[in-house]
Amino acid sequence: ENILIKGGTVVNADRAFKADVVVKGGLIEAVGPGLKAPKGAKVVDATGKYVMPGGIDPHTHLEFPFMGQVSNETFLSGERAALAGGTTFHIDFALQWEGSLKKGLAEWKRKAQRAISDYGFHMAINKWTSETAAEMAEMVREGINSFKFFMAYKGALMVSDELFLDGLLACKKLGALPMVHGENGDAIALAQKLTIEKGITGPEGHSISRPSYLEGEATGRAVKLARLLNVPLYVVHVMSKDAIEAIEEGHRAGQRLWGEAVAGAISLTDEPCWDPDFKIAAAHVISPPLRSREHQTAVKAALAGGSLQLIGTDHCGWNTTQKAVGRHDFRILPNGIHGIEERLHTAWEDLVNAGLITPPDFVRLTSAEAAKIFNLYPQKGVIAAGSDADIIVLDPSVTHKISVATHHSSLDMNVFEGKTVHGKVTTTISRGRLAWDGKDILLEPGSGRYVRMEPFAPHVYGGLDEQEKRWIGERFPYGPAPVKRVGDKPPRDEL
Ligand SMILES: NC(=O)NCCC(=O)O
Numbered sequence: 001e002n003i004l005i006k007g008g009t010v011v012n013a014d015r016a017f018k019a020d021v022v023v024k025g026g027l028i029e030a031v032g033p034g035l036k037a038p039k040g041a042k043v044v045d046a047t048g049k050y051v052m053p054g055g056i057d058p059h060t061h062l063e064f065p066f067m068g069q070v071s072n073e074t075f076l077s078g079e080r081a082a083l084a085g086g087t088t089f090h091i092d093f094a095l096q097w098e099g100s101l102k103k104g105l106a107e108w109k110r111k112a113q114r115a116i117s118d119y120g121f122h123m124a125i126n127k128w129t130s131e132t133a134a135e136m137a138e139m140v141r142e143g144i145n146s147f148k149f150f151m152a153y154k155g156a157l158m159v160s161d162e163l164f165l166d167g168l169l170a171c172k173k174l175g176a177l178p179m180v181h182g183e184n185g186d187a188i189a190l191a192q193k194l195t196i197e198k199g200i201t202g203p204e205g206h207s208i209s210r211p212s213y214l215e216g217e218a219t220g221r222a223v224k225l226a227r228l229l230n231v232p233l234y235v236v237h238v239m240s241k242d243a244i245e246a247i248e249e250g251h252r253a254g255q256r257l258w259g260e261a262v263a264g265a266i267s268l269t270d271e272p273c274w275d276p277d278f279k280i281a282a283a284h285v286i287s288p289p290l291r292s293r294e295h296q297t298a299v300k301a302a303l304a305g306g307s308l309q310l311i312g313t314d315h316c317g318w319n320t321t322q323k324a325v326g327r328h329d330f331r332i333l334p335n336g337i338h339g340i341e342e343r344l345h346t347a348w349e350d351l352v353n354a355g356l357i358t359p360p361d362f363v364r365l366t367s368a369e370a371a372k373i374f375n376l377y378p379q380k381g382v383i384a385a386g387s388d389a390d391i392i393v394l395d396p397s398v399t400h401k402i403s404v405a406t407h408h409s410s411l412d413m414n415v416f417e418g419k420t421v422h423g424k425v426t427t428t429i430s431r432g433r434l435a436w437d438g439k440d441i442l443l444e445p446g447s448g449r450y451v452r453m454e455p456f457a458p459h460v461y462g463g464l465d466e467q468e469k470r471w472i473g474e475r476f477p478y479g480p481a482p483v484k485r486v487g488d489k490p491p492r493d494e495l
């Protein structure tokens with residue numbers, strides 16, 4: 001498909017400028033003023049609109065097997081929702097399967113057979129076997145450059161500090177990025193038991209038993225363990241002031257450290273978890289939990305100020321019947337909320353329209369930074385000649401209300417129900433294909449593509465070797481050489 005996008009304002013992470021964009025053969029062919037339409041090209045009129053790189057969602061769980069069920073949102077329905085909301089690439093979390101990473105990857109490739117957009121995988125590790133380090137290397141050869149470790153979910157996905165440390169070292173050797181879910185799983189398991197014993201069994205018990213300081217504690221621990229080994233670290237779904245402070249402390253210590261906010265934490269609070277209607281309360285259960293307005297304000301300030309660097313969703317879509325399993329015990333209520341379709345619209349409303357960030361900041365937070373971290377830049381995350389033609393057109397003058405009645409997700413609830421947003425994605429182009437025309441999704445099931453992500457992303461690992469060669473003392477306790485003391489005999493090989 002050849003496409004000319006005419007008359008818009010192109011927004012990249014560094015600047016916004018008036019330009020046309022020509023798309024040919026799945027790539028952006030040219031960006032500049034007064035471009036001519038190639039033969040047979042569709043013309044998209046972007047006058048008065050923003051032309052931006054498609055959204056990259058670094059955190060999704062489609063068809064996620066978790067807490068005894070499989071989340072309802074599939075690759076097909078989830079990507080339809082994503083494209084309608086302007087997200088053209090997402091990274092889904094494959095899980096180690098029966099102890100094997102290879103089996104996990106095969107299982108997630110099977111799930112993605114009906115995909116329609118570009119996607120990639122992270123791999124989560126929860127067991128360390130004699131095969132794990134070798135399998136991690138094999139995953140990197142397969143195009144996975146990030147591994148996730150859960151400090152929460154005791155008895156299921158939770159890892160010990162020992163496993164996490166092994167994982168950090170293995171990641172560093174491979175040039176892969178470790179990711180961490182920071183919540184203290186042991187303490188939460190006990191707090192859950194005590195909450196149930198008090199007679200609190202509903203969704204509010206989920207929030208009560210997961211206080212923000214347990215998120216802060218685990219995030220701080222993860223940050224310090226990464227500091228000990230000098231390994232870059234990515235903290236997923238930061239929900240609290242406490243976790244932000246732990247990340248800021250790591251930044252002050254000079255660590256390579258990224259913090260991800262999720263759409264829900266920017267636009268929602270935990271108040272609905274106390275709603276008398278179980279359906280509404282249950283729909284808002286996610287881990288770490290949504291929090292009070294004070295924490296929401298801190299998350300937005302951290303995105304505006306630079307302590308958090310990107311926005312994902314943690315999209316994990318459960319239907320009300322699936323959530324209903326936890327009606328009398330929040331410990332078995334499937335955790336997770338959605339956002340893959342809403343993320344760009346809600347972030348535009350609550351960050352750009354609210355005057356907290358500029359349109360280029362928006363592109364950095366929703367697309368460019370993720371592309372850099374996961375080593376896809378400038379293939380993705382920028383409107384430039386030679387880049388993948390993953391493009392959105394956003395009309396800032398269109399107002400709409402988010403609703404289950406109009407969303408494209410397969411879910412029967414919407415946690416953003418009734419929210420009015422100013423600005424709408426009217427066109428989405430996925431790898432040069434017109435994917436969304438403001439009314440319909442135009443792509444065929446199975447036309448999606450797995451995208452490899454190579455290790456040693458310059459944005460993450462660039463210069464680390466040189467840094468370590470030069471470090472002495474506290475920040476690099478293993479070198480550069482032991483102190484030679486008076487009276488010590490030289491080692492044998494020096495005699
Ligand atoms: N976040 C959540 O509640 N569900 C998905 C699993 C995870 O990311 O922790």
Ligand SMILES: [Zn+2]
Pocket residue numbers: 059060061236314
């Ligand atoms: Zn997640």
